[in-house]
Amino acid sequence: MPEPRHTLRSGQRWISDTEPELGLGTVLSVEYNKITVLFIASGERRIYALGNAPLTRVRFASGDRVESVDGWSMRVDEVEERDGLLVYVGRDADGNSRTLDEIELNPFLQFNKPQDRLFSGQIDPGDVFRLRIETCEKLARLEQSPVLGLIGARTSPIPHQLYIAHEVASRHAPRVLLADEVGLGKTIEAGLIIHHRIITGRTEKVLILVPNMLLHQWLVEMLRRFNLRFSLIGDDAYEEAAEEGHPFADANLALSSLDFILKDPARHRYVLDVAWDMVVIDEAHHLEWSPQGPSPAYAFVEALARRTPGLLLLTATPEQLGKFGHFARLRLLDPDRFFDFEQFRQEEQEYTALADVINKLLDNPRLDAETFGQLQRFVQHDRADALMGDLDDPDHAAHARNALIQLLLDRHGTGRVLFRNTRSTVHGFPSRLLHGRPLPLPEHYRSRMASLEARLWPESSSDDPEWWRHDPRVHWLLDTVQRLKPSRSKLLVICHRRQTAIDLENALRTLGGVRVAVFHEDMSIITRDRAAAWFADEEEGAQVLVCSEIGSEGRNFQFAHHLVLFDLPLDPNLLEQRIGRLDRIGQRHSIDIHVPYFEDTAQAILFRWYHEGLDAFHRPAGAGAAVFARLGEELKTVLAAPDGGAEALIRHTRRLAEDIEAELHAGRDRLLELNSCRPDPANRLVEAVCAWDRDAALWPWLEAVCDAYGVIVEEHSTDCYILRPGEHLRVPKFPELPDDGVTVTLSRDVALAREDMLFLSWEHPMVQGAMDLILNGEHGSASLGFVSHPTLPAGQMLLETFHRIECPAPRRLQLFRFLPTTLIRTLLDHRGQDLGRIVAAEFDERPHAFEAEKVRAFVRSQKQNLEKLLALAETRAGARLPEIVAESSQRMLDEMGDEIKRLAALRNINPSVRPEELDKLKDDAVEMHAYLQTAHLRLDAVRLLVTV
Numbered sequence: 001m002p003e004p005r006h007t008l009r010s011g012q013r014w015i016s017d018t019e020p021e022l023g024l025g026t027v028l029s030v031e032y033n034k035i036t037v038l039f040i041a042s043g044e045r046r047i048y049a050l051g052n053a054p055l056t057r058v059r060f061a062s063g064d065r066v067e068s069v070d071g072w073s074m075r076v077d078e079v080e081e082r083d084g085l086l087v088y089v090g091r092d093a094d095g096n097s098r099t100l101d102e103i104e105l106n107p108f109l110q111f112n113k114p115q116d117r118l119f120s121g122q123i124d125p126g127d128v129f130r131l132r133i134e135t136c137e138k139l140a141r142l143e144q145s146p147v148l149g150l151i152g153a154r155t156s157p158i159p160h161q162l163y164i165a166h167e168v169a170s171r172h173a174p175r176v177l178l179a180d181e182v183g184l185g186k187t188i189e190a191g192l193i194i195h196h197r198i199i200t201g202r203t204e205k206v207l208i209l210v211p212n213m214l215l216h217q218w219l220v221e222m223l224r225r226f227n228l229r230f231s232l233i234g235d236d237a238y239e240e241a242a243e244e245g246h247p248f249a250d251a252n253l254a255l256s257s258l259d260f261i262l263k264d265p266a267r268h269r270y271v272l273d274v275a276w277d278m279v280v281i282d283e284a285h286h287l288e289w290s291p292q293g294p295s296p297a298y299a300f301v302e303a304l305a306r307r308t309p310g311l312l313l314l315t316a317t318p319e320q321l322g323k324f325g326h327f328a329r330l331r332l333l334d335p336d337r338f339f340d341f342e343q344f345r346q347e348e349q350e351y352t353a354l355a356d357v358i359n360k361l362l363d364n365p366r367l368d369a370e371t372f373g374q375l376q377r378f379v380q381h382d383r384a385d386a387l388m389g390d391l392d393d394p395d396h397a398a399h400a401r402n403a404l405i406q407l408l409l410d411r412h413g414t415g416r417v418l419f420r421n422t423r424s425t426v427h428g429f430p431s432r433l434l435h436g437r438p439l440p441l442p443e444h445y446r447s448r449m450a451s452l453e454a455r456l457w458p459e460s461s462s463d464d465p466e467w468w469r470h471d472p473r474v475h476w477l478l479d480t481v482q483r484l485k486p487s488r489s490k491l492l493v494i495c496h497r498r499q500t501a502i503d504l505e506n507a508l509r510t511l512g513g514v515r516v517a518v519f520h521e522d523m524s525i526i527t528r529d530r531a532a533a534w535f536a537d538e539e540e541g542a543q544v545l546v547c548s549e550i551g552s553e554g555r556n557f558q559f560a561h562h563l564v565l566f567d568l569p570l571d572p573n574l575l576e577q578r579i580g581r582l583d584r585i586g587q588r589h590s591i592d593i594h595v596p597y598f599e600d601t602a603q604a605i606l607f608r609w610y611h612e613g614l615d616a617f618h619r620p621a622g623a624g625a626a627v628f629a630r631l632g633e634e635l636k637t638v639l640a641a642p643d644g645g646a647e648a649l650i651r652h653t654r655r656l657a658e659d660i661e662a663e664l665h666a667g668r669d670r671l672l673e674l675n676s677c678r679p680d681p682a683n684r685l686v687e688a689v690c691a692w693d694r695d696a697a698l699w700p701w702l703e704a705v706c707d708a709y710g711v712i713v714e715e716h717s718t719d720c721y722i723l724r725p726g727e728h729l730r731v732p733k734f735p736e737l738p739d740d741g742v743t744v745t746l747s748r749d750v751a752l753a754r755e756d757m758l759f760l761s762w763e764h765p766m767v768q769g770a771m772d773l774i775l776n777g778e779h780g781s782a783s784l785g786f787v788s789h790p791t792l793p794a795g796q797m798l799l800e801t802f803h804r805i806e807c808p809a810p811r812r813l814q815l816f817r818f819l820p821t822t823l824i825r826t827l828l829d830h831r832g833q834d835l836g837r838i839v840a841a842e843f844d845e846r847p848h849a850f851e852a853e854k855v856r857a858f859v860r861s862q863k864q865n866l867e868k869l870l871a872l873a874e875t876r877a878g879a880r881l882p883e884i885v886a887e888s889s890q891r892m893l894d895e896m897g898d899e900i901k902r903l904a905a906l907r908n909i910n911p912s913v914r915p916e917e918l919d920k921l922k923d924d925a926v927e928m929h930a931y932l933q934t935a936h937l938r939l940d941a942v943r944l945l946v947t948v
């Protein structure tokens, strides 16, 4: 305590050398030979004898950042002294001049400069110091990973999904249509894209709009799979929030339904008010548009799309509303590119020739002269002569073929905005087994077949509320349910009408005592979710879930593998949507599709039309929508008068479907297929994610963090642990750790099977939060160690410093790709000789008990020398900075240059590359270069070493 007695004043701020954790103390009184100090942060009061009080005066210097008790902070320019008290003069974050009396300093203030901590005797154990250094290294590795943003999702690494997520999320402003076939993972792809963008700092505000009935499913899926906590907007709290202010403005991640927003123009305005970075629209085929005018939903989304940089539209049936509808959705994504429907159609027709050449390149080692000529015409402006020449060179032909295929695929106009994977390319889906069940038409229905509606769904015309007592389909259903009961098989029953679903539930319960849940559009979201959850429950759950058509969009029922189509919809897309509830990723059985129908009726014809005409039960009918668009009216006529024309119609349907499918497969679809998942890069991404999964470094690191911060760890099972806040937790709140603890797993496989456990990866918020805690806090930044090294005699004092390169820049630039978290290590002996090259980072450390007070006294006695060494270390580290920055700049310029060239070349052949994308890349490169020049050093950690 070097200050003489007469300078001591109440109000001064001091820190305890022996108990630094008490925080900043305030002198309350100086009387006789005693000094009383209050430590507000810890609520402790200490009385010391003057003369040997273990206290150090807190005195900030110019350049330091200080924080007031009211929470604002400032950078110190000058320090004045008035009546023995310090007054700090400087500027706050907004640049305003401020003064702060030392009495107003925040009592929770920590000494975050490593050298201050060293001199004030706040010495951390060696393992905490090492943890800090190790954390920097781990973060740097993660920042440079090509799969950053794709590691942390609780999903299996599936090639086509990772490919799409990586391809789309890396763009400046992703605007794409995700149109994979039903159940292939569009929601997962959207989640991966959002997760990637948020982790890499490129996106902050996201709005997801989904049909009402899928709100909860999305909410849960985003949280459970991606740790993304969306706010549901549109529930009961909405009106309250609207009265108090702006219901959408506060939520960075908002989830709502389009129906809810469309109901009220005020809601439109609220949504359009917010500067979203990205908007996601699920089931986008509902956005109707025709040249005569858009639907209100389309018009609203169009306004939203115009002011939002990122737009993801999701639909499994992009052409459900015909080619116009498809074109209209592409127009939302890029109105400049898709402005003329006729031109769009013509372009599509040219794809066949392109696909033909690609197929030949894929299949044949040698091209015939005609194909070679065609290929030459396609690439005549692409400076591809060398590649064309290499086609005949056995050593280079394979590479040339691949490069030419990429070049041709890049020509494909919609390839960049439209992604569509199908079951024919994504393998591993179960087979579908069809069980058609003809039944005799009961007499009481026979007289009621006037309308088409009554022919297809006869119970709709019945005036008997208990029609189900006399309907043979119901009795067949009951038998089927009872037959499957011993195997504990669950059945999803889908029917066209809401009332039929309600009646069927009643029938199954009344007639057979079946445990049955129901699901239809008049139920609230909560009751629907409850029904779905009851059906999902393996032990106590319902054996049967009866859904109206509404149950067939978006829901996940792949835990069941018996599907009963109690009737058939009059639309191939709806049929595929129904089957897609079970035929989804995660389905482990073949799927049994049961279809009861009345013999010799419209139902039987519709069954045959789907089965024999489109083959729509066994696989997704690729041509279904197009055939229905052409033959739908004819089909309805035949169904209305079943006596004639059915055979001819089915034959015609089959021929047409085959032709359309062949044409699509040869042309557009083949290109889309190849473009939507390029196998080599996709497999590399899968391998990179798996390599992170195999990396065993996470748990030892996290265990050390838990140990350092007072989190208790218990083993649970292989790769699974229970974490709990300990009694001596070092921080008020450990990230993402609930008060009553949590079970975590590091295994992706376990995480996929056990949703009750957190899946920890380097991207999990708990792990990211822990890294922040370490790197933004002071823990581990000052340490002392006793070491031995063969080249160093005992009894020497060494100073080891780690300077971190700081380069503040907007997160969206992701500067860390080129300049990751970097530490520069310097090791000096007491004479200032640089030993860094001689002595590697790893020492042989010797556990050594030392008396804290003696060490503090030693450090104080060496303060002048240590300060000189610190200055020297900073100079040495500073000398290496320009080289590191130059390397980063060069890497950035090379990579960005390549990217700009690639995109510029692509733009020449594919107008889907928007000019602003290219401009943005160039601007980013210029901006990044400027930021890199501002990189500077900050001392991150210091360690005093004594050789033994």
Ligand SMILES: Nc1ncnc2c1ncn2[C@@H]1O[C@H](COP(=O)(O)OP(=O)(O)OP(=O)(O)O)[C@@H](O)[C@H]1O
Binding pocket: 154, 155, 156, 157, 158, 161, 180, 181, 182, 183, 184, 185, 186, 187, 188, 189, 315, 316, 553, 554, 555, 556, 558, 580, 584, 585, 586
């Ligand atoms: N990579 C994955 N890992 C684990 N489960 C997955 C993965 N991809 C998809 N699934 C599961 O498969 C099912 C289908 O995925 P998803 O809902 O994303 O498909 P979709 O294409 O959006 O379906 P729909 O066309 O019905 O809207 C979901 O239950 C999803 O959780």
